[in-house]
Amino acid sequence: MRSQKILIVEDEKNLRSVLAAILEAEGFSTTQTESAEDALAVMARELPVLVLTDQRLPGMSGTELLARIKERWPRVPVLIATAYGEIEQAVQAIKAGAEHYLTKPVDEGELVAIIRQALSCRGHTNPPRSQDLPRHGIIGESPGTREILEMIHLVAPAPSNVLITGESGTGKELVARGLHVASPRAHAPFLAFNCGAVPLDLVESEIFGHEKGAFTGAVRSQAGKLEMAGSGTLFLDEVGDMPLAMQVKLLRTLQEREYTRLGGNQPLRLAARIIAATHVDLAKAVEAGSFREDLYYRLNVIP
Template structure:
């Protein structure tokens, strides 16, 4: 699946086809889509800004798909994923023998994107030494491959994205100001998920449908408690985190009901999950922590089942399967005053 299936356009016609993965109807998202509609028909450079996991690549694809270059190449490069010493060759290509290991000619991403669009993701990670060459390509639409003196002319629209503060990097002499001004022709700022929480139910429904089909685990019900938990969470990882947690919930689901995958104590439980490599251990850790937080009360509004977004019978079934039983507490020989001799075992 794509890294961040974020939005879906509600527009008709071409917008409906081109933005079919853009999910949401909030005012914050509507402002973003309005900017996309404005800039897409032009050939202007677009700078997509936003936190990690907000869907920057989807917006870049939307700009391309709504432009006159739709149907032409859309080439993407994650600048943070390529070692600095290889990034220049990746972008501009090289001739055979240009450096040690260059056993054949290589076409760079700019040439691949000729007549289309080039998406440079995490452009803030491009080293200073390479930024001047990138600026020249943007201004002149020409470059040379490594090891060659021949100039190649291209016709490429650039769409860049980053989660970094480029203005702050300029102040620290980590990013060229002239390149920034060339990139910042038309900025599009994506809101974090916490600022468009009205889109969460639609996003959850979309991910549940896609992921349940993929896993062959039909989901008929998303309990109100589960949706409320999604709505109250702060989502530091934005839509990507939401997608991953819905996937976890589908895996944990039983009887067609989507459980609440959010931990009772977010920091502590996530640490337990991340240290586990076994799904059964993850399931056991989640249930055990919910039981302990509810003092081993299963049912009721404050019971472990409600905290996990499960039916009481489903939780009891999972407990039995995992061998989870309430620990026996030592009783005092003489019960405290006012307490019956028979300890209640009701849950």
């Protein structure tokens, strides 16, 4: 039985080789090119089952390549890999016909899961209508509800952080759960933590965990929500109520992709996706000095 061939379009040689090795270890065969123009020439000779392309390429961009592919070979799934600052472009690319997007650095497990999902849906070339999308417990038929369902469908596949805003009682946790269930992380835990419902001196311990003796009453070591979420999703509700000291530690965790328990010195890898929510206008909170601007932009990756 012939293996399924995937075309990798990436101008960085080392990354191209890494992606090929990951996919070949999963039983796929690969063809590799460093430009969109070369990719189109390859496809004219032999059609792959899927195209994985970087957004930033010399000459034609990944989005432009997508348009060319969909014009000539509409049934071939296209995945676009982007840097964090290009998420908005990636969402627009999905609206234009890309099956999914990934953010760099690409997670190996997520890459394989998204590719298998895209191949299982191959042939469904029309984007799903809002009434056909999973509802994730969200009730209603208004244009606003349809827009939320469509955004869940578009944003869920990416590992990017998400910030959900809205008044209390408007279903922000339902949206967060929908993003988790529709993502490749659905098999892993979804944990929720309300930053405003816990005494300030316990917030760090609850999120990051603590070691025995870290504070009075810490008679044993305890994993925090980040650790317990594993490769799943941690939903930080009312993140606008988080103390400034904790905002610093959360920012460092998101930047370095690792953290330590309270009272500990052993670095732990951040594997979970962070979805945050608030009823506070964080842009105004930044102006008032009660919320860090750099953390705001780390959380608000997808506008």
